[in-house]
Amino acid sequence: MTYEQLLVLHAIVSEGTFRGAAERLHKSQSAVSHMLKKLEDDIGFLLLSREAYRPKLTAKGEVFYRQATRALEQMQQLRTTARNLNAKHEASVSLAVTATYPLTPVLNVISQVKNNIRQQTSIFPGNHGRPTGAVTGTTGGYHHRDDGRGAGRSGRSHSVCQHHHYAGRAS
Amino acid sequence: MTYEQLLVLHAIVSEGTFRGAAERLHKSQSAVSHMLKKLEDDIGFLLLSREAYRPKLTAKGEVFYRQATRALEQMQQLRTTARNLNAKHEASVSLAVTATYPLTPVLNVISQVKNNIRQQTSIFPGNHGRPTGAVTGTTGGYHHRDDGRGAGRSGRSHSVCQHHHYAGRAS
């Protein structure tokens, strides 16, 4: 049972179809199908009944999904925490610099910024690899062909799976 | 950031050493090293300071780890839920059987059981919301139907993973 599998489940449930989930996750529908199947295989029962042409949560699936949502939220929050911890460093640096100036007005600004950050905590559809071009928001109205290669802040880039489109086939 | 990476982190922290973690996870120490490095690479800062011969959580690592623990607990609970859901079948069957007898005393028992379950779930702190899926609130709850490949939980055992030992080497 992996985190990615839960992400897939969530995508399917909230999108309503495998295809939509695939779109949202920037994967192919077969990948989604595989993932979910593996998850079901792992836990030992079906999560969605495919009999109805539109996938629908089974009774057990319903319960499982509720719990899964909680786990996903924790993960999401963990990611946010990580990002905050990264920003902490520079924040404290600029604070040190500012300390030589009269502080009183600055403190006000700071608290405002803090509030901003607090609200900025984005919702759910954090993408897995890195900050992709995917829009924030659960509205599910967007189709997105290309997932903007935004070269990250550092030179990391650790070879994420770029968009599908296998170059060559052989058959 | 994957679930497995968090597992590795947790293993290292609670075992105190990479080697111990490797042992616990039935992996090699290099695998553990790789996993953690990838995690650190992913989140952008070091979790453990390796300078001290015995790995020690960094300041940020401390914070991250606390949050990670929460996520891991959710995952663990999710797994438990899944297992319960598999066993759930027989439970509702016996309820159906009992339904032919006078119900009044039985209902009392049920609510007691429900309470038991509720307490049982509170092993992990901060369990709010629904009970772990067993026993829905009212008697009219739900009648499970098919939804399951009846082939139960016997044949799963996905993670046997005793010490692997690659068969062949070549060098």
Add this chain to the structure above:
DNA sequence: AACAATTACGTCTCGCGTAAGCATG
């Protein structure tokens, strides 16, 4: 010397894409 962690290198698993096969509305 014994132990612990990093790392270079090689192998293999598995994630996922393409395409074809079914099923449903």
Add this chain to the structure above:
DNA sequence: CATGCTTACGCGAGACGTAATTGTT
């Protein structure tokens, strides 16, 4: 017939083991 899920097949990235290297007690 259009739409959506599944399945067969294959490729490549990533996971991981072995072993050599370096640092610690």
